[in-house]
Amino acid sequence: RSLSINRPKPGLEPPEFAFAFDIDGVLLHEKKALPGAAQTLQYLHDHSIPFIFLTNSGGKHEHERVKELSEKLGVNFTVDNFVQSHTPFKALVHGEHGLENKTVLVTGADASKCRDIAEEYGFRNVITPGDILVAHPEAWPFDALLDTVYKDVARPLPKPLWAPGQPLEDSLKIDAIMVMHDPRDWAWEIQLFTDLLQSHDGILGTYSDRNGDPDLPNHGWQQDGQPKVYFSNSDLYWVTDFPLRRFGQGAFQHAFAGVWERITGGEHELERELYGKPYGVTYQYAEDMLRKFRLDMLTNMGHDELGDLKRVYMVGDNPDSDIAGANNHVSKYGTKWSSILVGTGVWNEQRDGMRKLIGDREPTAIQANVLEAVRWGLDNEG
Ligand code: G3P
Ligand code: MG
Structure with a gap:
């Protein structure tokens, strides 16, 4: 299934929402793109829907990591919407x-x-x-x-x-x-x-x-x-x-x-x-960066009345990290973070079942993979 949603054509309406993507287990597995990842990011890019990468990996400079990610996913990214564990x-x-x-x-x-x-x-x-x-x-x-x-x-x-x-x-x-x-x-x-x-x-x-x-x-x-x-x-x-x-x-x-x-x-x-996910210091750092990225992207497209960033959908594979972090984050601007857990990484439904998805590890939604997760978020936006 491809992504298609009932949204106005790009450029007519600046979105009030954005996505945040974990990388390992959501977009990549062992450095290879997971199915649907490239297509999903290309869709968001084409429809001017802002997003940020928020990964706990590290050990390489942001420039190097973004270059590798761009090559693997076939979409050109910059460091402006990229946060890894040590970026903060x-x-x-x-x-x-x-x-x-x-x-x-x-x-x-x-x-x-x-x-x-x-x-x-x-x-x-x-x-x-x-x-x-x-x-x-x-x-x-x-x-x-x-x-x-x-x-x-x-x-x-x-x-x-x-x-x-x-x-x-x-x-x-x-x-x-x-x-x-x-x-x-x-x-x-x-x-x-x-x-x-x-x-x-x-x-x-x-x-x-x-x-x-x-x-x-x-x-x-x-x-x-x-x-x-x-x-x-x-x-x-x-x-x-x-x-x-x-x-x-x-x-x-x-x-x-x-x-x-x-x-x-x-x-x-x-x-x-x-630092890193699930801690608030990292989520706020990422949110500040996402706000700037969204502002620059949408003003470059000619929007002057942007409205506020109201919602962020965090897509992750790790309940302890991605999901708990998004659920617990209290944005200093009142932005609401939701959490979408996917089954392509650390959390495995067959092995782990639902028993640990309680308290702050309980995701807003569970989807099979990143493409379905983004579809869920877009559907939620109507
Ligand atoms: O801790 C290991 C690291 O690879 C996790 O990366 O993208 O799943 O946050 P990510
Ligand atoms: Mg992960």
Whole structure:
């Protein structure tokens, strides 16, 4: 079935609604277009119905990812309506987080590529776990990636590691840890991150005397200037061609948080800043971008009376992420988000049934695939 709806010809009436698309499991599977995806986006494009891509994937620059997506789906996209897990990290450079000139430790499957992305975002002092390991192989003496990966891409540390007698201000200090993508080297990175979270003031090699102090609130943990930890994606799973679901970045987060809980004797839960779906910070970031995209697109077409963006349909395959996020999002402009769950990705009706689709995971509608989801949204618009 093709998409056809009872709408006036494009250009006559600016739509008050828009779509938001998850990518993996909705538009692509293992980097290949899912059936109906290209046709659906082409239809929306031809009918000037605004949409945004909202994915928890990452590890490549937005330009690179959009180019790949355009090639796979045969429609030309730009970065103007594209949000991936770490895109909202751009807002950490300035403003209340103000990390532009701070020292930021980044990681991801290809941490050196994540460094390039962070630098393009405007962070000026970015280091990777590999930089530290190359300078100090004794920090994790079993690492097979040291010779095969890190030595080729590491950069010298900006300051030496702290040692007894050395002034703290002359020593390597990490101000923030940003997990931009799914880490590959879990053991070394959990070791390094817990070292930093137990340090004094983020100075690697030191140990805070507040840790475990029974007289301090929360027993003193993470209360001595240690770096904040930012995660870009909490998805436990994603799907590949393997018959079972594969770990996403969320699995790493839980492993790290589990070790942290043991380290603190169960006294302290890991404090962290969460980005990506399902969190409101990411949905509002995407909505702000979608509003600008819609305004530019429709004014370029000659509309001057646009009206407000009233409704967004989020099409996703993951109830914990896409669906819960859309259901919980409280737009600062009063835009209403609905959620449409499709069966082409993480959620599988035969395996999962309906039993978990309760509470904030209950979608507004369930459809077989992206084309049917968009048809449902358009029908809903009359
Ligand atoms: O967490 C894995 C990532 O591939 C999910 O991407 O597009 O389904 O949000 P997406
Ligand atoms: Mg998905």
